[in-house]
Amino acid sequence: MKQQLIQLEINNQLYEIPVTPRDLLVDVIRKKVGITGTKKGCGEGDCGACTVLMDGAPVLSCLTLAITCQGRKIITIEGLADEQGALHPIQQSFLDHGAVQCGFCTPGMILTTKALLDKNPHPDQTSIKRGIAGNICRCTGYKKIVEAIGAAADRIATREVK
Amino acid sequence: MYLDEFEYYAPKTADETFELAGRLGSQAKVLAGGTDLILNMKQSLLKPQCLIDINGVKEFQGLIYEAGKGAVIGAATKISELEHSAVLRDKYFALHQAARELGSTQVRAMATIGGNICNASPAAETSSPLVALGTKVVINSAAGERELPLEDFIIGNRKTALEQGELLVKFLLPEPAPQTASCYTNIGLRNAMEIDAVNMAVNLTLEADNRTVKVLRLVMGSVAPRPLVSVEVPALLVGQALNSNLIEKAAAAAAGEAQPISDIRATAEYRREAVFVLSRRVLQEAFNAAQEV
Numbered sequence: 001m002k003q004q005l006i007q008l009e010i011n012n013q014l015y016e017i018p019v020t021p022r023d024l025l026v027d028v029i030r031k032k033v034g035i036t037g038t039k040k041g042c043g044e045g046d047c048g049a050c051t052v053l054m055d056g057a058p059v060l061s062c063l064t065l066a067i068t069c070q071g072r073k074i075i076t077i078e079g080l081a082d083e084q085g086a087l088h089p090i091q092q093s094f095l096d097h098g099a100v101q102c103g104f105c106t107p108g109m110i111l112t113t114k115a116l117l118d119k120n121p122h123p124d125q126t127s128i129k130r131g132i133a134g135n136i137c138r139c140t141g142y143k144k145i146v147e148a149i150g151a152a153a154d155r156i157a158t159r160e161v162k
Numbered sequence: 163m164y165l166d167e168f169e170y171y172a173p174k175t176a177d178e179t180f181e182l183a184g185r186l187g188s189q190a191k192v193l194a195g196g197t198d199l200i201l202n203m204k205q206s207l208l209k210p211q212c213l214i215d216i217n218g219v220k221e222f223q224g225l226i227y228e229a230g231k232g233a234v235i236g237a238a239t240k241i242s243e244l245e246h247s248a249v250l251r252d253k254y255f256a257l258h259q260a261a262r263e264l265g266s267t268q269v270r271a272m273a274t275i276g277g278n279i280c281n282a283s284p285a286a287e288t289s290s291p292l293v294a295l296g297t298k299v300v301i302n303s304a305a306g307e308r309e310l311p312l313e314d315f316i317i318g319n320r321k322t323a324l325e326q327g328e329l330l331v332k333f334l335l336p337e338p339a340p341q342t343a344s345c346y347t348n349i350g351l352r353n354a355m356e357i358d359a360v361n362m363a364v365n366l367t368l369e370a371d372n373r374t375v376k377v378l379r380l381v382m383g384s385v386a387p388r389p390l391v392s393v394e395v396p397a398l399l400v401g402q403a404l405n406s407n408l409i410e411k412a413a414a415a416a417a418g419e420a421q422p423i424s425d426i427r428a429t430a431e432y433r434r435e436a437v438f439v440l441s442r443r444v445l446q447e448a449f450n451a452a453q454e455v
Contacts, residue, residue, distance in 0.1 A: 001167045021170035021213070024200075043163045043204065045197055046355065048268060057242065057271040063200045064272070067170055068193070068215055112267055119246075133354030134266020 006070050011079030019066050026050045026061035029076060037077035037107045048135035051108035052076050058115040077107035090114055093152035101139035109135045113149050122153055163204045169212045176221040179214060184304040184327035186212050192329060194238050195273035198281045222331055233335040237276025245270055254335055256291035256344035256363040263287055263348055266355050276330050282320045289316060290383040291346045291363035293391060296336050303328040319387040341368040343451035347444045349436050351427060358384050359428035360436040366448040373403040385420040385433055392416050404449050413442035
């Protein structure tokens, strides 16, 4: 099928990419743009590994057509650290709390957490668990993940960083 | 898992959308949130030749509430917007609860209320509360507009009253009467990311004495091919001062009305029992809430 050029804004950078309508966002990000932090897990919207932020909202890039994303702001895990490369407080908190085991779910977990804390800066444990219910950790390291998210909220609140 | 090829259309206005839907007919599917549609296409359950992406059409989006008139919800409104709407929480609590329970954070950020209804799964979260709240749907095509009560729009398991070239464009929710409360509850295999084995919504209006039932609607989901509006529960309770004995009787009547089947999520027997427990719970909750309005 004929390809057409679309513009995608990923991590504040504009890319012109040839796509066909059936190309999924996750494949375009990984294969055409070439940044592979976004993971492809179940491909059915259940596991959350492919989560990216679209205009601030966490969406499943495995169920999103790339062609529908023109004019939207997409953030992947590569876009969270600052320009100097310092980790985002959520990333740092995941490291500090040992919330990363095999790491496959981590990009999706962290981006979902970012969206959660943007909406609710002081979530209780139930809100954290509800918030990440669509992100599956097959290492089952949920306890440390929930702790890391709580600590990240505190860290962001005290340092007033976003 | 890759998709078959299709042609992509992204209309910017409602009229453009109706023109496309009319012209492309059964070759086309409407793309709203895509959480059901893209998945079905990946699994080759659906093979549309064209997709009409309605996310660029402003007329199909958003929630407007006008005191005394009720709420209008555009079909392409995201579930997450409903989940976080203060008006919905205050005036149409059952729908707020159902929106909170649907899928995951990500699914709610993508999925739309129109998609949840047009997919017409018997286990859909939003159909029971919308029917209980007396919602009408507005259906449009190039030829014009028509309205239907939602219970007449969903006509069977994954079947709706949409004709070729027609789109569901908005939901009309009437202003709740004074002394009215609505509640939603559900049960599934797990608490998160589950598909309901049974869900239920009730909309209850009390008389001025704060005890007698004036109007009541109880709707069960996932126990029939389409939302099941109870006939027996209102027959038992309207005009009566509500108490726990009556609620127990009404719950038994609801369990008798349910037409559950056994499937991977629950047996028919379990579902019937769940209808009894959930109706007792949701009637009591709605009664308590209506007394405090």
